[in-house]
Amino acid sequence: MSKREQFTASIQKSYQTNKPTIHLGSAILEGEIIREASVNLPLKMMNRHGLIAGATGSGKTRTLQVFAEQLSAAGVPVFMSDIKGDLSGIAQPGKTNAALEERAKALGIDFVPKGFPVELYSLSGKLGSQMRATILEFGPVLLSKIFDLNDTQSGVLSILFKYADDKGLPMVDLNDLKKVLNYLSEGEGAKEIKADYGSISSSTAGTILRKIVALEQQGVNSIFGETSFDIDDLINKVDGQGVISLLNVSDVQDKPALFSTFMLSLLAELYSKLPEAGDLDKPKLVFFLDEAHLLFKDAPKAFQEQIEQVVRLIRSKGVGIFFCTQMSQDIPAAVLSQLGNRVQHVLRSFTPQDADALRQTVKTYPRSDYYTIDEVLTTLGIGQALVTVLNEKGIPTEVAATHLTPPRSIMGPMPQADYERQFNASDLYQKYKDPVDPESAYEILTKRMERVAQAEEEEKTSTKPARKIKEEPSMISEALSSPLAKQIGREVVRGIFGMLFGKTTTSRKKTGGLFGF
Structure with a gap:
């Protein structure tokens, strides 16, 4: 049996399942995309949390988009922050082009443009339905x-x-x-x-x-105030598809402590209100924390300890959390150890600090018979990532350099007129638009x-x-x-x-x- 055949068999054995999955793409060996070596993440394991990491411009945002689309198609609601305001295009079908057709052909899939149900939120109330908390x-x-x-x-x-x-x-306020x-x-x-x-x-x-x-x-x-946001509004479906809730923070992105902490407050309330669910075939909700390093920057020890407890315990409520950041070292070790699924985009090694971070990252990956991990991590292309996840039995999969599947929706913001029309027509926009000032x-x-x-x-x-x-x-x-x-x-x-x-x-x-x- 050739090396290619051995590799393909190893990936198929590690990633193949009859259960519903997120299809991430196909594995790469020595620069060749092996379409038969499909890389999948079982939906059942999505509440074991995960990490999406990589250098700026490596394709992390599009990976988030692929996750959100496939979760929505599987009937799983998603909540994610939109740091730059460029994820709203998920609501509209994308347009095919030569590059997308080439990628789809290499993966052996059909590229069918599709939009997904989206609910738009903001902290200012100007870019979506107003999110508040008392x-x-x-x-x-x-x-x-x-x-x-x-x-x-x-x-x-x-x-x-x-x-x-x-x-x-x-x-209240x-x-x-x-x-x-x-x-x-x-x-x-x-x-x-x-x-x-x-x-x-x-x-x-x-x-x-x-x-x-x-x-x-x-x-x-x-x-801060009433009417405070009801977390039940995050767990919605439309025509059997999970609603993708986008918190547009582009107008407050210079206040990272504010929006990152607000998102954490939502997680805390989810833990507080949701009943115990045990092991489900698919999660009730998946929460993506983009720019996750902002959560931990200058955070006191008590704050970090409580984040650790949320991550460790919210799994039993049927909620999965994915942290998205540049370096895995941005996440405290106690939190990182709870993340069973990893999608690592390319890492740069331009400085001594970069080289040290690369060595530490390499040590966290399982041994591979097919890859030199440090070489792969610095040579991945845009839209490629080193993947290891938990299979349906909870066992870490074979490490796979993966050519990722492309998003089916617009890879960027929807047109401004469409954006305004969508959030103004939302029932939730009307629900949260006007503040209430009770006696307090x-x-x-x-x-x-x-x-x-x-x-x-x-x-x-x-x-x-x-x-x-x-x-x-x-x-x-x-x-x-x-x-x-x-x-x-x-x-x-x-x-x-x-x-x-x-x-x-x-x-x-x-x-x-x-x-x-």
């Missing part, structure tokens, strides 16, 4: 990441959340957060919390306040402070003996009078990153949660 749902850990707070400042933020929990103060911060850092509020929570220094409060104001000035404070911490504390000031003024001006001031309604009873707070009273949904320091409510006792709160 301050309550974000919680102190994620907010600390967005505001770039140090440990001391993060601790103070946690105090604000605990106080709001204890006193029944629903924090940044105005609520600022009001609670101001109240607890001066006057009666500072005296009230001194014994049970500790004092908040004016300098720390001032720093946090400046961070909040800076975010407001950047024009992205609209992501800001209104409750403002009323309380006005009553206290009025009572003090009456006492000063009264010529009669001081009379006992009528006991004001408790903040808890005020909170419970608002419709929003009644809902929160029934169930606090802040994902696994929130309410770390609050008391255990009946709802939490029922649902448990990742940390038992």
Whole structure:
């Protein structure tokens, strides 16, 4: 048996399955595309998570597109960020050309242009349906990441959340957060919390306040508030095809901590709300985190540890996560070890740092009888990748340099007029377009402070003996009078990153949660 025949048999044995798969392409041996050596990823293994990595311009975005298309065709919903705004073309059929026909011929497939159902979202509300979350749902850990707070400042933020929990103060938007911060850092509020929570220094409060104001000035404070996004809207199908939800962040791409953290908050809420699913024939949802290194840049240890727990445990909810970045070293080792499927595009080795990263990457691949891994990784062409995945039995497959299948939809943004027409016609755009301003911490504390000031003024001006001031309604009873707070009273949904320091409510006792709160 020739080397080519041995290689083909080895790839077929490693990747062949009768179960539904993502068809990635055909393996390459010594520069030749072996069309019979088909490289497939079983849908059943998509919730074992994965990594798509490679240098800029190597074709990572198109690989994301191929994954999204085939998952949608298999009835699996997809959520992904659109960093540059060039993935919206998935909604429309592509156009054939000589290069695509040549690639399809080399792979032994037919290229049939096709569009897929797409839902467009944005954090500003200008490029798609508005995505929001309440301050309550974000919680102190994620907010600390967005505001770039140090440990001391993060601790103070946690105090604000605990106080709001204890006193029944629903924090919905940044105005609520600022009001609670101001109240607890001066006057009666500072005296009230001194014994049970500790004092908040004016300098720390001032720093946090400046961070909040800076975010407001950047024009992205609209992501905090009601109506908050319902994660059930991510798990939709149209005519049997999974909906591809695109979060267009091209207008906030200079604020990476914001959109990357927001996406993580969605993952946390998915974990919190979805029931246990066990091993499914295909996942309920696949989540693609593009520019994944932004999640981990300057992230505190506690933040990273919680990401690790999300990745490790959300698999049982039927959700798969794929990280997309340039270098595998961008992902912490504890997270990287949880990723069973790898699609590695070409790596450059122009600097000593690049060479060191290449050596580390090579060590993470299984031994191959057919490839010198370091040579392959630096000589792959555009639209080619080194692949190893888990087969349907959970066993790592043979390493395969793969000529990837092309996307069937437009490889770029859809025309602007079509884009605007699509998101304006969306039912979800109408659902989330208008913000709601319920009675929350800001209104409750403002009323309380006005009553206290009025009572003090009456006492000063009264010529009669001081009379006992009528006991004001408790903040808890005020909170419970608002419709929003009644809902929160029934169930606090802040994902696994929130309410770390609050008391255990009946709802939490029922649902448990990742940390038992």
